[in-house]
Amino acid sequence: MSLLAELRWRGMLADVSAGTEEHLTQCRTGYIGFDPTAASLHVGNLVQIMMLVHFQRAGHRPIALIGGATALIGDPSGKSEERPLLDRQAVIDNQQAIAAQLARFLDFSSGRDGALLLNNHDWLSSVRLLDFLRDIGKHVSINYMMAKDAVRNRLEAGLSFTEFSYQLLQAYDFHYLSEHYQCTVQMGGADQWGNITAGIELARRLSGRQLFALTSPLLIRSDGKKFGKSEEGNIWLDRRLTSPYRFYQFWINLSDEEAQKCLRTFTLLSQAEVEALEQQHRQRPEQRILQQVLARDLTTRVHSADDASRAARTAALLFGNGTGEDLLQLDEADFDMIRDTLPHGSINRSSLENGLDIIRLVTEETGFLPSRSEARRLLQSQGLSLNKKPVAEGQIVRAEHLLHNRYLLLQRGKKNYFLVIAD
């Protein structure tokens, strides 16, 4: 199956520049840029990573470009207002972390289609201002740059020259890669279309070379909100920022519609396999097969098979049994596993001997909830449970509440668990 056909059935194709289909009938080189604006990539970036993966599987050579230089400038695309500049050292730290993450997903072996990892800081940092203005700037009109959506949308709110110039840097990258790496295709999210076509235009004027573009639709949730953000913010690929368990739960909690889309976008399952799973799901929706497969597959690829099994077993223990009685069936080994996957806090056993008010337990003693008011509100709305039983205001927690003489299982609402370990 051709790359475009593959991306098309997966719903990963938004815009394609003229002639791309024909161009891709031969082995080509293509790139996607990742600006190191944070210490980790997140699930939103995973779409672009998968584009590169498909590109490589179709026999082409992918370049993952770290935007070490462009991150210092700031991309105005999709931003409603000017961003503060990132600290130089932060960008350096970020790019190392992100390079390591990217390396997990592509095959960097030396063959003809072996992936490359480059950093635009390597060439942009040494470009001299006057040279840039004379050699590059002269080929691009302000009128052209102003017409880009990313710029137009910002004319009211304000846009610094720095961010305005971003598209020129990205355009230069594309041109540079075409000169030095025979890179003829740039991919990215739909919001990058303006920046990408700027590169096509620049290369055409500078070298007469024809370059190509394809973009993926921006993933949005069924309610129209940005995908990959949950209550706590971004879902990161770094386990220190988003634990494997929470990462797993993120996928489990997707709606049916989202899960269908994500299965196509984020896994490498074939069309036949995806459709078979959807068929199964329709027969037994309560088993949440799509979500299970998705969570297992992604947690395995982003973290490890071991992390995925752990998360799955923990979830099965917590969500499988409804009542507090069942909880008593869990043995110590179960808890030993759970304590590594769930957020947890510890408490001094002696403070339980005398009895501890539930509010104190969940706030200052363990840090599960941020304030006493919050705790009180939850108690009043029946939203806080201890060992899977709702607790009321004024509840005193004692040593006999400890499971296996060691653990307390706290819950905010249905899905947010917190384990207290008594030492």
Added chain:
RNA sequence: GGGGAGAUACCAAAGUGGCCAACUGGGCCUGACUGUAAAUCAGGUGGCAUACGCCUUCGUAGGUUCGAAUCCUGCUCUCCCCA
């Protein structure tokens, strides 16, 4: 350089001397219903306090007043128009 408008809680946006911890919408949290789904409905959403209530918050620093998000002054920042 000159003139005008503005800065309110996570976001948007009311409020123009006491009834304002601050209308409303979105978001978020919790509950009901369910399949750890969607849709829907209900409640909540600065901190401390069981509670009466107390404390901090309307760009920032002062001032007027019994009393200010609301009036005055300085400062910072943003947008618009003219040069």
